[in-house]
Amino acid sequence: MRLVPLLMASLLLTATVMLWPSSDDGGGLLAWVNVGLMLLMTLLLVQYGVRLLRETDEPAPGSRLRAKLVIALVTMLLVPAMVIQMAASQMVDKGMDVWFDVRVDTLLDRALNLAQGFYERVEKDMKRDLLDYISDAALLAAVTGNMDYRTSSAYLTEMSKAEGWNKVELFDVNERQVGGIQAGELSALQASPLNNTARLAMRLGRVVTELVMHKNGEVAVGYAPLVGPVSVLGLLRVEVQLPAGVIQNARSVEADYRNYRQLERNRQTIRSTFTHVMLFVTLIVVLLAGVVALLFARRLTAPVGELAEALHRVTEGDLDVEIAHSPRDELGSLGRSFNTMANRLKQNVEAIEQAQLDLTSALDSSRQRQYVLESLLANLHSGVVLIDSEHRVRLLNQAVRDILQLPAEWIPSADFTQLSVGNMHDIGDFYDELRHQEEDYLQREFDIALSEGKTLHVLARGARLSASGTAFSGYLLVIDDISELAEAQKNKAWAEVARRLAHEIKNPLTPIKLSAERLQRRFRKQVDNEQVFDVCTKAIIDQTERLQRLVSDFSTLARMPQPKLREVPVNSLLSDMHELFHGYRRISVEIDENEHAHCNCDPDQVRQVLINLMDNAVSATDEACAIRLYAVVSDVFAEWHVEDDGDGIDAENAVKLFEAYYSTKSDGSGLGLSIAKRIAEDHGGDLKLLSLSGPTHFCLKLPRQVEVKEAT
Amino acid sequence: MGKGERACVTCQCQTLELHSGLMSSCFYKWNVFLLTLSGTILAVLMTVQVSFAEDVPDALHIQIDEKVIYCSADLSVENSVFKLPMQDGISVATQWRVTVGKVRKYWLNENIGDITVIRRVEPDLLTRSWLLIDVSSGISQRVYSISEAILFLTDLKHFPVLDRSLLMINVPYRAAVKVNIYIGEINPAWWAGLWPKTAASMYKDFTLP
Numbered sequence: 073m074r075l076v077p078l079l080m081a082s083l084l085l086t087a088t089v090m091l092w093p094s095s096d097d098g099g100g101l102l103a104w105v106n107v108g109l110m111l112l113m114t115l116l117l118v119q120y121g122v123r124l125l126r127e128t129d130e131p132a133p134g135s136r137l138r139a140k141l142v143i144a145l146v147t148m149l150l151v152p153a154m155v156i157q158m159a160a161s162q163m164v165d166k167g168m169d170v171w172f173d174v175r176v177d178t179l180l181d182r183a184l185n186l187a188q189g190f191y192e193r194v195e196k197d198m199k200r201d202l203l204d205y206i207s208d209a210a211l212l213a214a215v216t217g218n219m220d221y222r223t224s225s226a227y228l229t230e231m232s233k234a235e236g237w238n239k240v241e242l243f244d245v246n247e248r249q250v251g252g253i254q255a256g257e258l259s260a261l262q263a264s265p266l267n268n269t270a271r272l273a274m275r276l277g278r279v280v281t282e283l284v285m286h287k288n289g290e291v292a293v294g295y296a297p298l299v300g301p302v303s304v305l306g307l308l309r310v311e312v313q314l315p316a317g318v319i320q321n322a323r324s325v326e327a328d329y330r331n332y333r334q335l336e337r338n339r340q341t342i343r344s345t346f347t348h349v350m351l352f353v354t355l356i357v358v359l360l361a362g363v364v365a366l367l368f369a370r371r372l373t374a375p376v377g378e379l380a381e382a383l384h385r386v387t388e389g390d391l392d393v394e395i396a397h398s399p400r401d402e403l404g405s406l407g408r409s410f411n412t413m414a415n416r417l418k419q420n421v422e423a424i425e426q427a428q429l430d431l432t433s434a435l436d437s438s439r440q441r442q443y444v445l446e447s448l449l450a451n452l453h454s455g456v457v458l459i460d461s462e463h464r465v466r467l468l469n470q471a472v473r474d475i476l477q478l479p480a481e482w483i484p485s486a487d488f489t490q491l492s493v494g495n496m497h498d499i500g501d502f503y504d505e506l507r508h509q510e511e512d513y514l515q516r517e518f519d520i521a522l523s524e525g526k527t528l529h530v531l532a533r534g535a536r537l538s539a540s541g542t543a544f545s546g547y548l549l550v551i552d553d554i555s556e557l558a559e560a561q562k563n564k565a566w567a568e569v570a571r572r573l574a575h576e577i578k579n580p581l582t583p584i585k586l587s588a589e590r591l592q593r594r595f596r597k598q599v600d601n602e603q604v605f606d607v608c609t610k611a612i613i614d615q616t617e618r619l620q621r622l623v624s625d626f627s628t629l630a631r632m633p634q635p636k637l638r639e640v641p642v643n644s645l646l647s648d649m650h651e652l653f654h655g656y657r658r659i660s661v662e663i664d665e666n667e668h669a670h671c672n673c674d675p676d677q678v679r680q681v682l683i684n685l686m687d688n689a690v691s692a693t694d695e696a697c698a699i700r701l702y703a704v705v706s707d708v709f710a711e712w713h714v715e716d717d718g719d720g721i722d723a724e725n726a727v728k729l730f731e732a733y734y735s736t737k738s739d740g741s742g743l744g745l746s747i748a749k750r751i752a753e754d755h756g757g758d759l760k761l762l763s764l765s766g767p768t769h770f771c772l773k774l775p776r777q778v779e780v781k782e783a784t
Numbered sequence: 785m786g787k788g789e790r791a792c793v794t795c796q797c798q799t800l801e802l803h804s805g806l807m808s809s810c811f812y813k814w815n816v817f818l819l820t821l822s823g824t825i826l827a828v829l830m831t832v833q834v835s836f837a838e839d840v841p842d843a844l845h846i847q848i849d850e851k852v853i854y855c856s857a858d859l860s861v862e863n864s865v866f867k868l869p870m871q872d873g874i875s876v877a878t879q880w881r882v883t884v885g886k887v888r889k890y891w892l893n894e895n896i897g898d899i900t901v902i903r904r905v906e907p908d909l910l911t912r913s914w915l916l917i918d919v920s921s922g923i924s925q926r927v928y929s930i931s932e933a934i935l936f937l938t939d940l941k942h943f944p945v946l947d948r949s950l951l952m953i954n955v956p957y958r959a960a961v962k963v964n965i966y967i968g969e970i971n972p973a974w975w976a977g978l979w980p981k982t983a984a985s986m987y988k989d990f991t992l993p
Contacts, residue, residue, distance in 0.1 A: 101978070115821065184909060184910075187909075187910050188909065188910055188912070190910075191910050191911055282911075282913075282926075283908075283910075283911045283913075322910055323910070326873060326908075326909045326910050329872075329873055329909060330872065330873035330874060330907075330909070333869075333872030333873060333874060334869075334872070334874050334968055336872075337868075337869060337872065337874065337967070338968075
């Protein structure tokens with residue numbers, strides 16, 4: 073489609089070349105005008121075709137429709153115009169063939185021959201008649217002056233009548249008229265001089281005729297030299313008036329012949345002129361039709377183009393477009409409908425934009441809330457798990473992972489019921505109980521045994537989220553690690569017991585012991601059986617002392633003093649232990665002399681812990697078992713390790729080893745390790761049982777620089 | 785470009801509005817350009833076409849006497865050009881336009897004078913004679929030989945052109961003759977002279993001795 077204008081231009085250019093005027097062409101200026109018009113049209117078509125080819129963007133709205141309308145209208149006019157031109161050319165050709173028929177040609181030739189024959193006949197007759205007078209004696213006498221004028225005039229009159237001449241003149245050799253007669257009235261007072269033809273006749277001595285046009289018609293003039301015995305002596309000039317009717321017909325024949333020949337000569341020119349005139353008319357009509365079609369198409373497509381342009385702008389988002397000029401026809405109605413549509417569209421878009429703004433604002437608010445919630449959940453020490461109605465985990469915070477040490481498969485969208493196995497079984501039971509109970513809230517405390525023998529005491533709270541209040545339905549689990557809290561509560565309880573024991577038991581013990589000793593001293597001699605008496609009083613005293621120690625330990629546990637921190641060389645504590653236990657050969661205290669590290673701690677309390685550990689090791693092992701004490705110092709921690717090669721500790725006992733009032737010794741209070749662990753925790757460290765046996769290995773681990781924990 | 789401003793689709797010029805009117809400036813400029821271009825091409829072609837009568841140097845002879853500048857020229861065309869129409873009784877004429885100008889190197893020659901001679905032959909088919917007419921002077925002569933008539937048309941002999949006093953010594957001049965041939969009657973209309981058919985063009989450069 074884009075090549076159509078260029079194709080038309082090439083056709084037009086070909087036609088232009090074919091119709092190019094040649095030097096012998098009869099078109100003249102009109103041919104060049106036609107060539108100019110065709111070149112102009114070619115250029116317009118080439119320009120339009122090139123523009124179409126170079127056009128990459130969407131054309132102007134309505135331009136294609138306008139071009140099609142123009143092409144259609146011009147074609148509608150061009151086709152009949154070309155047909156008419158071809159028909160007219162054929163008619164002209166046929167007509168010219170008829171006009172210039174060979175019969176007409178022959179007829180005109182014959183007519184001209186007839187006319188020429190008449191003239192020839194007149195001249196021949198005149199020449200023949202004049203030949204009779206060339207050597208006429210009377211005429212010679214007249215021109216030589218040997219005859220008087222009257223006689224010569226009479227002779228000339230007689231000749232004129234005999235030959236039918238209208239005028240007879242006689243000239244001597246000096247071209248002087250010596251006589252003459254004329255039929256009718258005298259036309260001139262003076263005789264006309266001899267012309268060149270007459271002089272030629274005299275010079276050559278030959279009879280010559282010519283035709284002369286006079287006012288009253290054509291005249292045949294004859295010149296006859298009068299030849300004497302020796303030379304030409306004079307000239308006879310005669311005139312014959314040619315018959316007017318014959319001459320008129322002959323001249324008409326000549327004129328017709330001339331016109332016919334001229335037309336015949338211009339035959340090609342006439343045909344060419346006709347062709348160029350027709351072509352000129354056709355081109356003018358086509359150009360005018362093109363202009364009119366362009367104006368008409370522009371008028372017709374302007375509203376369409378305006379509408380298309382407006383639609384284009386609407387598609388680009390410009391909703392302020394409005395079609396200003398709406399004619400009172402169907403297109404105008406279309407334009408008004410478009411304006412209404414655009415207005416409504418604009419209103420709708422504005423409403424949508426407002427809604428979008430509101431939604432964006434709400435979304436921002438929601439995101440902000442979500443961010444706050446996520447930050448809250450991330451920083452919350454309580455573990456939070458959100459489970460939907462499909463038992464899928466929808467949300468869980470980092471605290472859950474930290475508290476429960478969740479495996480990797482605990483991710484959002486995982487099935488909660490399938491994950492709650494193994495050490496997470498209790499969580500699953502809690503969830504099941506929450507799901508199956510009628511009430512929406514559930515709270516439980518239970519222990520969870522984690523890996524490495526660690527037991528976690530958790531407080532689990534669950535709530536059912538119903539869909540009536542929110543769009544989400546499911547369950548919310550909040551899990552808190554209350555192990556330390558429980559431990560603190562337990563310690564507090566024991567402290568309270570100790571305080572009461574100290575208050576209620578310790579005070580009577582001293583009088584009891586003193587009384588028993590007094591009884592032993594004063595009434596030993598008075599009793600019958602001293603042995604029994606001694607045993608009983610000793611038992612009272614021993615048990616009272618035992619109770620005092622017990623109460624003392626409880627009191628210590630209840631009133632654990634705040635650690636008095638200071639920089640203490642790690643090795644100094646080992647040296648103290650070495651001095652204290654050097655009596656035991658099986659105890660080896662390993663001191664690294666190159667180690668000069670310090671630890672920020674209360675040396676009395678740490679020493680108490682180490683004594684407790686060493687004491688336990690000594691009492692729990694026999695003489696053959698070795699006991700080792702050594703220290704390990706890192707950048708952050710200082711560790712004191714106590715190992716023994718004894719029988720070790722049962723796993724069952726190991727769980728309760730650090731609980732208060734738990735002891736495997738018959739006379740133990742069960743508070744030593746509890747106090748030791750509290751001291752370690754008060755320093756921000758820990759006391760751990762690293763191995764149950766082979767060797768039994770305890771480790772006191774304290775930070776070298778740490779804030780002191782508030783005493784519980 | 786702002787709102788509603790687009791490049792012209794016709795010529796991609798940066799007009800502010802689309803061209804809607806037939807005589808809008810862009811449309812007008814473009815079509816004026818096309819018209820000028822086509823007109824120029826046509827004029828060049830016409831010039832080339834019309835100038836088929838190439839200027840022939842030294843085909844013109846200049847005779848100079850004490851008072852008058854004469855020229856002699858011979859129109860070299862085939863006899864049939866005149867003979868055939870004359871035999872058909874069609875009058876034939878030749879128009880000789882003689883111009884004398886001062887030669888200028890960097891500009892058009894300065895015209896000193898020009899003279900036009902029209903010679904016409906009117907055939908008389910009935911008497912088989914040819915009436916030779918010098919249109920400028922009105923002198924006529926009837927001859928009975930067609931070659932004499934053709935010679936009358938094609939030969940300009942010793943034709944007085946210019947008074948010698950109008951020329952200066954040692955100044956280059958150029959005498960030029962353009963000959964137009966008319967077969968048939970000469971159209972007296974004003975526009976007939978707009979499209980002359982030059983049959984020959986001759987010139988001769990000369991200086992006064």
